[in-house]
Amino acid sequence: MAPTKRFESTLVGLKYPSERDSVIKTGAKWLKDKRQDDGAEGLWRVDDKLYDLSEFAKSHPGGTEWITLTRGTDITEAFEAHHVRSTAELMLPKFFVRNAIAPRASPFTFKPDGFYRKFKARAREALKDVDFHKSSRTSNLIADSLFVGTIALSVIAATTRSWIAIVGSGVLLTWTAITGHNFMHQRDSFRMYYMDLLLLSSREWRINHALSHHLFTNTVQDMEITAFEPFLSWLPRPDKGPFTRFVSWIISPPVYTLMIFEEGLKRIYSTFWEWNGPGVRDAVPFLIPAAMCVVAPPAVALWTWMKVIAVASFHFTAVGVSAAHHHPDIFHDGDVHREDMDWGLAELDAVRDRAEIDTSIFLVLTSFGSHSLHHLLPSVDHAYLYLCEPAFAETCKEFGISTELWSQWDHVKGQFLQLVNNAPKKTANTR
Incomplete structure (x- = not known):
């Protein structure tokens, strides 16, 4: 059988999920790790800013589930990949709460010239x-x-x-x-x-x-x-x-x-x-x-x-x-x-x-x-x-x-x- 010893990522800044090596691996456990690691403070994090999308969930064009599942996590990658049009980016400031304290737990970037x-x-x-x-x-x-x-x-x-x-x-x-x-x-x-x-x-x-x-x-x-x-x-x-x-x-x-x-x-x-x-x-x-x-x-x-x-x-x-x-x-x-x-x-x-x-x-x-x-x-x-x-x-x-x-x-x-x-x-x- 494959070893279960902790295997650190070679992507500097990508955190190793604490539940990754558990016997039962589920989506709920993965989200639990994300909430612990992402520094979203119970809100939704995009880059280094925190947003409250609670009220928006009901009117989210993609459905409520995408919002409720990701509460308390860093959704930067998901936000970028799932919104091709600029509409969501223009709406986001309406839900701004405060800047995040902790650094991002992901090393990936979305630079304008990237x-x-x-x-x-x-x-x-x-x-x-x-x-x-x-x-x-x-x-x-x-x-x-x-x-x-x-x-x-x-x-x-x-x-x-x-x-x-x-x-x-x-x-x-x-x-x-x-x-x-x-x-x-x-x-x-x-x-x-x-x-x-x-x-x-x-x-x-x-x-x-x-x-x-x-x-x-x-x-x-x-x-x-x-x-x-x-x-x-x-x-x-x-x-x-x-x-x-x-x-x-x-x-x-x-x-x-x-x-x-x-x-x-x-x-x-x-x-x-x-x-x-x-x-x-x-x-x-x-x-x-x-x-x-x-x-x-x-x-x-x-x-x-x-x-x-x-x-x-x-x-x-x-x-x-x-x-x-x-x-x-x-x-x-x-x-x-x-x-x-x-x-x-x-x-x-x-x-x-x-x-x-x-x-x-x-x-x-x-x-x-x-x-x-x-x-x-x-x-x-x-x-x-x-x-x-x-x-x-x-x-x-x-x-x-x-x-x-x-x-x-x-x-x-x-x-x-x-x-x-x-x-x-x-x-x-x-x-």
Whole structure:
């Protein structure tokens, strides 16, 4: 198993979460650490200023949840990444309370002449003719079709008990859940609950994925790395021994298969012991078994559902871990980081795009595609990201950033190589 000894970040100024090495790793615990470390004094921190967004939460265009979840934390990265237009920046002074006392617990910068601010200004211009924070008709149609197909094929699987139907419904369920990830980043809508069909919690994903992974990619703050520890460890820890490094190759398939079941158990724990009890989204996972029970005895329906979840868990996890982030030539905390701490550059150093995936909006939506642009503009609907490609290419050229596409095989092979990597890079892994 991977070591659990404290592993300090090589990004000077990024604090190590105190709950990171706990047995049960949840979004609520991650937020608890953030509230302790961020110096937001129970308010909302942006840069070195504190704001009170309590009253604004009800009218927040993205929904109340984004505001209530982040109370008492530093939202600088989230504020910058989720607001492409300048409207939010112009409104913010209305809610100013006072200057923060403690220094920021994050080293990332958003300088006016830096990569990210320049790119965002160009992206804003490229997106001026579309309501990019609202889901597109294309994305809606793909997501809704996959949802209907998942329910229909799951019912067929319960009726026939055919492994072809079980595997097919598991694949459709995976695609539906990954497509739901597009909507989870945006304003509240019923389509974000497509993720919940797979036992995942759209609320937890807003924390673990949107607020942790997206904003602190491949660092000690990234919950999509800590969630797999101690079984799979992608950080280049010098204390990873031969057993830890190579056994991960062998146990990866069962870890993939069981990952969603573990997430389901953590969801139950968090719902009753960390949140305020179950809500509407917590009934969503039972839509599939309920539909199955219409055509099959409950025991058969439940057993078939478990098989579908197992297939979907393997597929979802395999796609996720090989989508963009894990390769020895991609930055992982422990490696030397570039001197320029611009947040956009840090994101790009931890991401690579795939040539086979980014050619199709269907593949982009169902396989975590257009990954670089999605990390830089997480709340922009995937179907609109292509509009920003010229702005991205121009800004990358200006800052000497490569836009070379890798193959899917490069990522599959690379994530296994990264699992055995225990030699942090002594020079910056830049694009």
